[in-house]
Amino acid sequence: MDHFGLYLRNLRGKRSLRELSKATGLSHTYLSTLEKGVDPRTNKPRKPTIDTINKLAAALDVDRFEMLEKAGLLDEETISILNRAKEIRKMKMRVATREEVKEMSRKQHEQAIDIEELFSPLHSNLLKYKEHLLTIQDKKKLLDLMKKLFDE
Secondary structure, eight states: OOHHHHHHHHHHTTOOHHHHHHHHTOOHHHHHHHHHTEETTTTEEOOOOHHHHHHHHHHHTOOHHHHHHHTTOSOHHHHHHHHHHHHHHHTTOOOOOHHHHHHHHHHHHHHSOOHHHHTOTTOOOOOEETTEEOOHHHHHHHHHHHHHHTTO
């Protein structure tokens, strides 16, 4: 058995060649030669076609690109691209829905500190700019500046 033949045999498990034949539409003798890796009539190596790979992958519920790789039908660059695509799929990257974005924005808005409240003389937080501790008058000036900035 060659590398692909052993791989195919392991995937088939306890299924018979005839059972796999029914599931794929491929003859059981052809499947046998794929597992052995050699055509017994010509003694030449037996490699599956892409169509055969698609049928086998569907029947055995395996990734067809993995099967193509095991069959030696993909070059190194294609294998590298496919492996990167698998990594990206594993990361389960997705775009947030409009509702999720609104909810995130609402939560951020709730957690935001209102500067007017922060600068209030009643607020006990000590604030500083660089090394200068802000006085109540400094906070009032900053609030007036913010009001002018936002046209209030």
